[in-house]
Amino acid sequence: MEEHVHEHAHCGEHDHHHEHNHHDDHEEHHAHGHHHHHHHDxxxxxxxxxxxxxxxxxxxxxxxxxxxxxxxxxxxxxxxxxxxxxxxxxxxxxxxxxxxxxxxxxxxxxxxxxxxxxxxxxxxxxxxxxxxxxxxxxxxxxxxxxxxxxxxxxxxxxxxxxxxxxxxxxxxxxxxxxxxxxxxxxxxxxxxxxxxxxxxxxxxxxxxxxxxxxxxxxxxxxxxxxxxxxxxxxxxxxxxxxxLDGVPAHVDYDKVVSVMEKAEGVRGVHHLHIWAISTTENALTAHVLVEELDEMEHIKEHLKEELKEVGVSHATLEFETPQSKCNGKCHE
Missing domain, CATH: 1.20.1510.10 (Cation efflux protein transmembrane domain)
Structure with a gap:
């Protein structure tokens, strides 16, 4: 997990600080809603x-x-x-x-x-x-x-x-x-x-x-x-x-990439990590390249729903534009 912290720091903490906080608040709310539904099911x-x-x-x-x-x-x-x-x-x-x-x-x-x-x-x-x-x-x-x-x-x-x-x-x-x-x-x-x-x-x-x-x-x-x-x-x-934090057997890495890249407004996906939190839950982190950050909320909601369909229940996404410093230069 330290790896992801390092990535964010490396990518210019200041630039993303406000956006990231907002994203975290949202994710917490989303996770809570999902947990309730999951528990009931x-x-x-x-x-x-x-x-x-x-x-x-x-x-x-x-x-x-x-x-x-x-x-x-x-x-x-x-x-x-x-x-x-x-x-x-x-x-x-x-x-x-x-x-x-x-x-x-x-x-x-x-x-x-x-x-x-x-x-x-x-x-x-x-x-x-x-x-x-x-x-x-x-x-x-x-x-x-x-x-x-x-x-x-x-x-x-x-x-x-x-x-x-x-x-x-x-x-x-x-x-x-x-x-x-x-x-x-x-x-x-x-x-x-x-x-x-x-x-x-x-x-x-x-x-x-x-x-x-x-x-x-x-x-x-x-x-x-x-x-x-x-x-x-x-x-x-x-x-x-x-x-060893490998991609779980029932999750198709290529399918995850194609589902994400086909989503409206997404120009590319990199630094994709998929691993298992337990024998029944999977997580993902990725950098998502978009044209405009205005559409970020909408794209994020759509991506999270799509990812659930391919077996990923916890997704943490970092958005960036072609102009942002991080594009393609971050260390995995």
Whole structure:
């Protein structure tokens, strides 16, 4: 953010001072109006997501406890390690819920965006946790291929089948929202990965029960690991991109430029920056070249409406004329 302050200073603070103050007042008013509308629109989404998190966390905690008790009762290391793995799911769900709650926090003097970006950090963390889980599955599978271990096919299958239902139901709760919110996608991917692992365990349990080939278990483990890698790659890529202030995947940079340049009265756009404030909100700053500053208010209103259509909810625009000192000479 310091970069933008530097830009304004560099471009002749005195020339723009009055205009900039006016612009700020207006933006604050505009943002307030937008916030109210936004809040009204999305309150039902927030309620349903909240419910999804609570149900998901509760179901998974109950399942972890049941697995741990069964594991101790049957002296099954497999069940105990699966309980440990499912505990990491509970952690990822709790983290996503915390980020979801924090993203609604208000701005403070220290955190002028509130804690919105926590959703991006948690998405990245969840992608990394998934990566570690996959590595553990691969290591364990390779070890079991070298030294196959006997398994109680029926018990393992029954417990894993319950896991398919619980993880599947939890994944389904997030299915709708995961497309538009990367933070929710993080929780969803964990649940989906676990559903796949559980399906793999059920299949291998049945095959072992009928054939006695213990090597089936680690082979299916490897197949599942590969599927998870492909499925979660997008989560890692997108969360890294947002963490590095890259242009969000669903925002088309060229389209944003063309929408702005086609607007009536706009002669050109430069120093365009687009980044994510959270996993659901995007911001933009740009210098807009206009013929006359008289039309500035009208052009600004029009541009902000157009930008909302292409996925940018917070736009800060600096206007300049061909005569102004800043034209093309500012440092990005």
């Amino acid at each position: 999305h309150s039902h989404v927030i309620t349903s997501l909240n419910r999804a998190f609570i149900i998901g966390i509760t179901l998974n905690i109950v399942y972890v406890l049941a697995e741990a008790i069964a594991g101790l009762g049957f002296h099954s290391l497999g069940l105990l390690s699966d309980a440990g793995h499912n505990l990491s799911d509970v952690v990822s769900l709790v983290l996503a819920l915390i980020a979801f709650k924090l993203s609604g926090s208000l701005a403070t003097r220290k955190y002028t965006y509130g804690y919105k970006k926590s959703t991006i950090l948690i998405s990245l963390l969840n992608a990394l946790i998934l990566g570690v889980a996959v590595i553990l599955i691969i290591v364990e599978s390779v070890r079991k291929i070298i030294n196959p271990e006997p398994l109680q096919g029926e018990v393992v299958s029954i417990v894993a089948a319950i896991g398919v239902v619980i993880n599947g139901v939890t994944a389904y709760l997030f299915m709708k929202d995961q497309k538009r919110d990367l933070n929710v996608k993080g929780a969803y991917m964990h649940m989906l990965a676990d559903t796949l692992v559980s399906i793999g365990v059920v299949v291998s349990g049945i095959l072992i029960y009928f054939t006695g080939w213990y090597v089936v278990d680690p082979i299916i483990g490897l197949v599942v690991a590969v599927v998870i890698i492909f499925a979660s790659w997008e989560l890692l890529r997108d969360s890294l991109r947002l963490a």
